[in-house]
Amino acid sequence: MTEKGYSGILIFAEQKNNKIHKAAYELLGKGKSLAERLKCSLNAVILGTDEINTEELIYRGADIVYHIADREIFNKPLEVIYEENIVKLINDIKPEICLFGATTFGRSLAPRVAAALETGLTADCTDLKIDDDMKLLQIRPAFSENILAHIKSDTLPQIATVRYKEFEEAKRDVKRTGKIIRVEPVNSGSNTIEILEELQNENINIADSQVIVAAGASIKTADDLNMIKELAQLLGGEVGASRALVETGIISKEHQVGYSGSRVKPKIYIACGISGAPQHLAGMKEADIIIAINNDPSAPIFNFADYSIVGDIYKIIPNMIYAIKNGK
Amino acid sequence: MKIIVLVKQVPDMEKVRFDREKGRIDRSSAGTEINPFDLNALETALQIGEKTNAHITALSMGPPQAEDALRESIARGAHEGILLTDARFGGSDVKATSSILAAAIKKIGEYDLIIAGIQTVDGDTGQVGPETAGHLGIPHISNAEKIVNCSKKSIEVVSSVWESLYLKRSTYPLLITVTKDVNVPRLPSFKNKMTARKAEIIKWSYEDLKNLLNEEKIGAKGSPTKVKRIEVPPVWKREGILYKDSDEKAISDILSLLKDSRIIKEAIE
Numbered sequence: 001m002t003e004k005g006y007s008g009i010l011i012f013a014e015q016k017n018n019k020i021h022k023a024a025y026e027l028l029g030k031g032k033s034l035a036e037r038l039k040c041s042l043n044a045v046i047l048g049t050d051e052i053n054t055e056e057l058i059y060r061g062a063d064i065v066y067h068i069a070d071r072e073i074f075n076k077p078l079e080v081i082y083e084e085n086i087v088k089l090i091n092d093i094k095p096e097i098c099l100f101g102a103t104t105f106g107r108s109l110a111p112r113v114a115a116a117l118e119t120g121l122t123a124d125c126t127d128l129k130i131d132d133d134m135k136l137l138q139i140r141p142a143f144s145e146n147i148l149a150h151i152k153s154d155t156l157p158q159i160a161t162v163r164y165k166e167f168e169e170a171k172r173d174v175k176r177t178g179k180i181i182r183v184e185p186v187n188s189g190s191n192t193i194e195i196l197e198e199l200q201n202e203n204i205n206i207a208d209s210q211v212i213v214a215a216g217a218s219i220k221t222a223d224d225l226n227m228i229k230e231l232a233q234l235l236g237g238e239v240g241a242s243r244a245l246v247e248t249g250i251i252s253k254e255h256q257v258g259y260s261g262s263r264v265k266p267k268i269y270i271a272c273g274i275s276g277a278p279q280h281l282a283g284m285k286e287a288d289i290i291i292a293i294n295n296d297p298s299a300p301i302f303n304f305a306d307y308s309i310v311g312d313i314y315k316i317i318p319n320m321i322y323a324i325k326n327g328k
Numbered sequence: 329m330k331i332i333v334l335v336k337q338v339p340d341m342e343k344v345r346f347d348r349e350k351g352r353i354d355r356s357s358a359g360t361e362i363n364p365f366d367l368n369a370l371e372t373a374l375q376i377g378e379k380t381n382a383h384i385t386a387l388s389m390g391p392p393q394a395e396d397a398l399r400e401s402i403a404r405g406a407h408e409g410i411l412l413t414d415a416r417f418g419g420s421d422v423k424a425t426s427s428i429l430a431a432a433i434k435k436i437g438e439y440d441l442i443i444a445g446i447q448t449v450d451g452d453t454g455q456v457g458p459e460t461a462g463h464l465g466i467p468h469i470s471n472a473e474k475i476v477n478c479s480k481k482s483i484e485v486v487s488s489v490w491e492s493l494y495l496k497r498s499t500y501p502l503l504i505t506v507t508k509d510v511n512v513p514r515l516p517s518f519k520n521k522m523t524a525r526k527a528e529i530i531k532w533s534y535e536d537l538k539n540l541l542n543e544e545k546i547g548a549k550g551s552p553t554k555v556k557r558i559e560v561p562p563v564w565k566r567e568g569i570l571y572k573d574s575d576e577k578a579i580s581d582i583l584s585l586l587k588d589s590r591i592i593k594e595a596i597e
Contacts, residue, residue, distance in 0.1 A: 111455040114422075147346075308571065310573075324592055
């Protein structure tokens with residue numbers, strides 16, 4: 001316990017349509033090692049309906065799950081309503097550390113929570129440690145990933161958003177037990193935002209794919225993209241794209257990999273005709289295996305690939321598809 | 329209708345050199361520019377302004393030379409520029425920065441809409457916009473990709489959040505953050521450039537905000553998050569196998585890899 005009576009770690013478990021976001025399991029995975037070092041409890045807060053399988057958070061390592069239960073209001077991404085409920089809980093239970101996944105919603109919500117609590121916030125951390133003084137050491141890249149800053153907060157709770165896909169998910173143990181505490185929601189009525197509709201989108205989440213076949217601007221037409229799609233499909237993967245290709249309009253932004261697109265960490269990443277701008281590399285360098293195909297032998301991507309193939313994608317990819325289909 | 333656009337002057341990240349030994353960027357190695365996402369924020373304000381006849385204020389915090397960013401904002405169509413500049417503001421983190429911006433916005437007093445870029449290219453936290461809304465106690469909509477409708481009373485935007493797109497509507501006061509997809513920023517016009525050259529940039533120091541801002545909570549001293557150490561990660565590189573004029577060997581090696589990693593089975597039926 002800290003000198004001000006704050007103790008324990010609280011992670012925010014994001015959910016949508018009663019499904020828990022995997023970022024919550026990653027936070028529990030990392031949170032566990034922090035809690036062991038601090039000898040404190042690891043707790044989770046989830047906001048939503050009774051249809052959410054809150055036990056799952058216990059199987060994944062939570063000691064107490066605070067379930068702020070409501071039939072409706074948490075089914076929409078409304079930061080103000082989430083904020084006031086989370087702030088109230090934090091004021092009641094006083095955790096010394098609060099972690100949010102750095103998802104679009106987490107990054108929109110955490111700053112409001114930090115403002116309301118008048119405490120510090122570190123964004124988009126890629127690592128967390130407990131320092132010798134038992135404070136949270138928050139490590140984040142800055143200046144286009146050129147440096148890693150090690151940051152500490154003077155105020156409590158110490159709040160950070162944590163980059164998705166950075167930590168291992170906590171292992172599932174169905175024998176684990178814990179406590180689920182139902183909490184009544186509050187709604188002060190200060191939210192002025194209405195959700196008119198969720199717009200139909202392709203609902204592609206390339207971040208979760210094990211295989212990504214990505215194309216760059218050397219793809220000139222939608223027709224050319226077909227071989228990329230076919231290869232991705234054969235490998236049970238998704239199609240990724242460089243920013244340059246997305247800007248041509250041939251493929252939608254949900255497919256963009258990189259600094260301003262998705263960060264991905266697949267088992268295999270096949271970069272087809274992508275030169276390897278730093279902005280693209282920032283989004284895929286964590287892939288287990290990188291295969292690059294490019295006709296320019298000096299393309300920077302070759303410095304970062306496990307398999308560097310100098311050649312024409314229009315020959316190599318169809319041949320690769322043929323070889324996969326025929327098993328040789 | 330009154331719109332405030334948050335603008336930051338940043339180093340030109342495409343050209344700036346990085347001093348790996350000192351672990352910091354060499355700010356003298358490149359010029360400065362308006363944070364690219366803030367240009368989208370300004371363009372959003374200009375387009376809304378055309379429909380609602382809004383008055384547009386560009387607001388920035390930074391060293392005295394950040395005046396250039398405000399002059400450029402006027403050249404692009406903003407009506408006035410306010411620079412928050414004071415040595416005591418230096419070294420502010422997200423909380424201190426957003427507290428200072430919120431105090432300045434309170435001093436401006438009347439406003440309907442605040443628009444910010446989704447993030448800056450140097451600090452890269454993407455947190456100052458939403459946290460400013462938090463300090464002001466007003467709602468915000470983040471990651472606006474499209475402004476669908478706007479009037480003097482309310483606005484409808486498409487927000488990219490929760491792994492989807494949501495059409496959201498709100499009355500004012502409101503803060504929105506915008507992505508690069510929301511529009512293509514216009515260039516400064518000749519006429520506005522003339523105006524910008526002569527425009528007087530309003531400068532506020534801590535003294536001007538002291539009734540709204542606690543001195544203990546600004547600058548490096550008042551920032552709860554402190555950078556304890558800078559680590560320069562090793563240059564990341566992989567020593568891979570290079571295939572040149574050997575497509576067949578490459579394909580057969582990759583096929584083996586795909587089989588070994590169980591991505592594909594021996595043969596696809």
